Amino acid sequence: MAINVPGLISVIVFYLIILVIGIIAGRKTAKSGTTQEMLVADRSMNLVVAFFTLAASHIGGGYINGTAEIMASSGAVWAQAPVAYCISFIINGIFFGPKMRRAEYITMFDPFQIKLGKRVGALMCVPQFLGDLFWTASILAALGSTISIILDADEIVSIVISAIVAIFYTFLGGLWSVAYTDVVQLLCIAIGLVIAAPFSLIHDAVDIERVVDTWQGNLQPNQIGYYIDVYCLLLFGGIPWQAYYQRTLACKSPESARLASFLASIACFLFAIPAAIMGIAGASANWNETNYQGLIPIPQDKMSYILPLTLQHLCPLPVAIIGMGAISAAVMSSADSSILSTASVFASNIYRELFRKHASDREILWVLRISIIVTGTLATTIAITAKSVYGLYVLCSDLMYVILFPQLVAIMYFDVTNAYGSITGYVIGFLIRILGGEPLIKIPALVKFPFYDSEFGQGFPFRTFAMLLSFIAIIGISKLFEYLFLSGKIPIKYDIFLCSSPNFRNRLKMFKSTQEMKRDMREYVEMKKISSFKGEHVIL
Incomplete structure (x- = not known):
């Protein structure tokens, strides 16, 4: 298998550009050398940079590749992420981001630890850790597969080099490095996709008439419950992510955080359009008329590679290389965000709050940097070795929705919330989600909700059901224990979970x-x- 030398050179040049920008941005951090500079850019990020980095944190490799895949395999009705993420940004911009910025938190878990106590608040970090870890691993694995398809390069080498670049500039400059590289990466994504999409449509093998009656997709009556569940998961499950709040907390003002969120919402939707077009082109192509050597029609389990396949076989080589840069940029913009968010939460909410309350700023800074290396290394190892990284990421994303979203709403808007209610809601959400099963990682459905089908699985929106029950438990049990302690029915000395915050x-x-x-x-x-x-x- 011959390596695509021009493509390889262009990717190396792209990585060098990103690395140089990351290093230059890192010098800005080095001037003050404070933890706050690394974590929230000293709260001095202007609107333009905030918009770019917010948009780039969501417009990643999974978003671009996933939009093309779902358009090719299932049609527009199932392309839920662009609309859901768009609304998610708006909700965050109205109800959560500016409120947290106004309170001047360092991470999204600060209000959890303030209200629930340090240890119970730290428990809420677990879904975030796992979600970010497996998200990073899944997009690195996807990038390795994409590079191997287009450049005929070794998949493992591609993953390792990509991870090293992202880890290195994040290690040096923290949020400033991530934010400024996000600006370049988002521009690369835009240029790459806008150039590649028209070329994919004008290839001789593409005949849009093949999909004129099917591109809209089809929603069966027995799929409505699942459809609602996934929409709610994408919409509300996209809210409680540290990567978003890290950027809004870095904005100069709450108003700037709100406006940046609204602008990122628009960008999120617009960036899905060229990816969707390329998905349609891939679905309408007669692959026998290309130099594609795989199975025809493309098997369902290979649909996740429809975007790189479209770039390679339906676009001229220079355009494919530019498109490759877009995918690489998308992956890097997501990987560095996830690595930094995980390391930030560990350094600020776990290490400092639980173990070293009076640690110096320099000590926390080095804990953050070491955490960046450890997180990136773990994600890279999982990307190389695990067989079902995507399945693990899906499960963790579900846990973010059923566990962390109701917790966030309760913490931010219900004063009655305490540790007893939060722990109860946490356990209920976790159990219902696990009992519902996850076929991607072969967890059986121990509880078969209404409309269950042996072939298609759960037809009932059980994730949303779990989220609602979790929220009700948080508020109800919190109110109950507040009454028990306030009334003296349980002496305050038995308050083992810091209800008496x-x-x-x-x-x-x-x-x-x-x-x-x-x-x-x-x-x-x-x-x-x-x-x-x-x-x-x-x-x-």
């Missing part, structure tokens, strides 16, 4: 104050009754 103690004081006022009122009324009976006049 500062927020709770304020509520306890208010409760006692209210009880004292009621008692004083009752005594006053009794005095009035006695005085009236004796014909006395009480002066207050």
Whole structure:
């Protein structure tokens, strides 16, 4: 198998450009050398950079490749991510991002630890850790496969080199390096896709008439529950991700965070259009008329490679190389975001809050850098060795939806929320999701919800059901334990899960104050009754 030398050279040049930009941006961090500079860019990120890096954090390799794949295999009705992510950005921009920026948190888990206690708050980091880890591994694996298809290069070498580049500039400059490389990467994605999409349509092997009646897709009645479930998963499950909040917390103001989110929402939808066009081109191509050597029609399990196949066989070589740069940029923009977000949460919310509360800024900075290396190495190892990385990522994304989203809503908008309710909701969401099964990693469905089908699996929106039950449990159990402690039915000394946090103690004081006022009122009324009976006049 001969290596595509021009393509290989262009990818190397692209990686060098990204590396140089990352190093230059890193020098900006080196001037202050503070943890806050590494994590939230000293809260000085302007609107333009914030928009680019927010958009790039979502417009990754999975988003671009996935949009093309779903358009080719299932049609537009099943291309849910572009619309869902677009709305997700808007929701974040209205309800969550600016509110967190106003509070000047360092990570999205700060309010969890403030309200639930350090240890219970740290428990909420677990779905985020796993989600980011397997997300990074899955996109690195996808990049390795893409490069091997287009450039005939070794897949493992491609994964390792890509990971090393992303780890190196993230290690040097933190969020500044990630943000400035995101600007270049997003521009590369835009240029690559816009150039490649028209060429894929004008190839002689492409006949749009083949898909004129099928490109819209088809939604069967027995799929409606699953369809709703996936839409809610993409829409609301896309909200509680540290990668998003790391950027909004770095904005100069809450208003800037909101506007950047709205602009990223528009970009997210627009970037899906050329990817969708290339998916349609791949679906309408007669692959026998190309130099494609694989099975025809393309098997369902190979549809995830429809974008790189379209680039290689339906576009001229120079265009394919440019498109390869777009895919590489998309993967790098997601990989560095995930690596940095995981390392940030570990350094700030785990190491400092649980183990070294009074650690120096320099110590935390090096913990962050070491965490970047460890996270990147773990993700690379999983990408090379695991057989079902995507399945693990899907499961972790589901856990983000059923566990972390209701927790985030409760923490940010319901004062009654405490550790007892959060732990209960956590367990309920986790159990229902696991019991529902996951065929991608061969977890059987131990609970068969209504409309279950032995061939298609769960037809009931059980993920959304789990999320709602988790939320109800958080609020209900929190209210119950608050009442038990406030009323004295359970002495406060038995509060093992830090229900008596500062927020709770304020509520306890208010409760006692209210009880004292009621008692004083009752005594006053009794005095009035006695005085009236004796014909006395009480002066207050």
